[in-house]
Amino acid sequence: MNLYGHLVSPYVARVVLAAELKGISLEPQPIPGGDLKSPEFLALNPMGKMPALKVGDDCIAESMVIMDYLEEAHPTPSLLSQDPLLRAKARLLGRIVDLYVMAATRPLFAGLDPTKRNETEVAAGKDAYLKALSQLEHFMGSGPFALGSTLGYADCAMLPCLQLMSIIASRYDIADPYADLPKLSAWWHHLQSTQPTQAFIERYQTAVFSFFQSRR
Numbered sequence: 379m380n381l382y383g384h385l386v387s388p389y390v391a392r393v394v395l396a397a398e399l400k401g402i403s404l405e406p407q408p409i410p411g412g413d414l415k416s417p418e419f420l421a422l423n424p425m426g427k428m429p430a431l432k433v434g435d436d437c438i439a440e441s442m443v444i445m446d447y448l449e450e451a452h453p454t455p456s457l458l459s460q461d462p463l464l465r466a467k468a469r470l471l472g473r474i475v476d477l478y479v480m481a482a483t484r485p486l487f488a489g490l491d492p493t494k495r496n497e498t499e500v501a502a503g504k505d506a507y508l509k510a511l512s513q514l515e516h517f518m519g520s521g522p523f524a525l526g527s528t529l530g531y532a533d534c535a536m537l538p539c540l541q542l543m544s545i546i547a548s549r550y551d552i553a554d555p556y557a558d559l560p561k562l563s564a565w566w567h568h569l570q571s572t573q574p575t576q577a578f579i580e581r582y583q584t585a586v587f588s589f590f591q592s593r594r
């Protein structure tokens with residue numbers, strides 16, 4: 379298997395973390411053709427986005443689908459509960475992150491460049507981000523991980539996206555996005571103080587900071 383993409387993408391990073399928890403070494407490889415829109419890469423993945431997972435002669439896209447593939451192709455250790463409702467909740471938390479936390483906050487990414495900042499859109503983006511976090515909080519379990527006592531699928535789906543968004547939010551004076559969200563707050567503190575997530579958080583932070591540095 380080959381995972382194409384760069385760790386700075388939270389969608390790539392969640393797959394890397396899920397693979398690590400399964401004991402599979404899946405380090406991101408350079409994009410074929412050197413670019414997401416190169417003919418070589420588009421022939422493999424016409425979505426033109428990272429990650430893409432090459433399996434034999436085939437290739438699949440979409441990070442949560444790739445996580446589901448890893449779960450089914452390498453069932454042990456499982457990152458999902460045996461309980462169908464908890465499995466659904468794990469996917470729901472990932473879906474909320476993708477559809478609401480990440481998608482609704484595009485203006486915050488765009489606004490990092492002050493010349494492109496639209497204050498009205500940024501204000502709406504901040505509101506959408508905080509609202510989506512409270513929706514996520516609603517569906518989380520009682521801890522210490524996203525859905526109980528085991529680090530799993532939901533934690534992988536959430537962690538890099540929320541970490542990246544909190545770094546970006548800090549540029550907009552949101553010092554603690556989880557201040558009024560006790561479950562998310564406890565979850566974030568727990569992941570920072572336990573392995574293997576502590577090491578992963580440090581690794582991901584390094585990738586994000588060096589990406590920002592390279593854009594200066």
Ligand SMILES: N[C@@H](CCC(=O)N[C@@H](CS)C(=O)NCC(=O)O)C(=O)O
Binds near residue numbers: 414428439441442
């Ligand atoms: N829904 C996709 C999102 C992937 C995505 O948007 N990746 C970004 C990098 S963080 C990308 O490749 N963007 C390039 C583009 O949209 O042209 C997934 O979960 O894999």
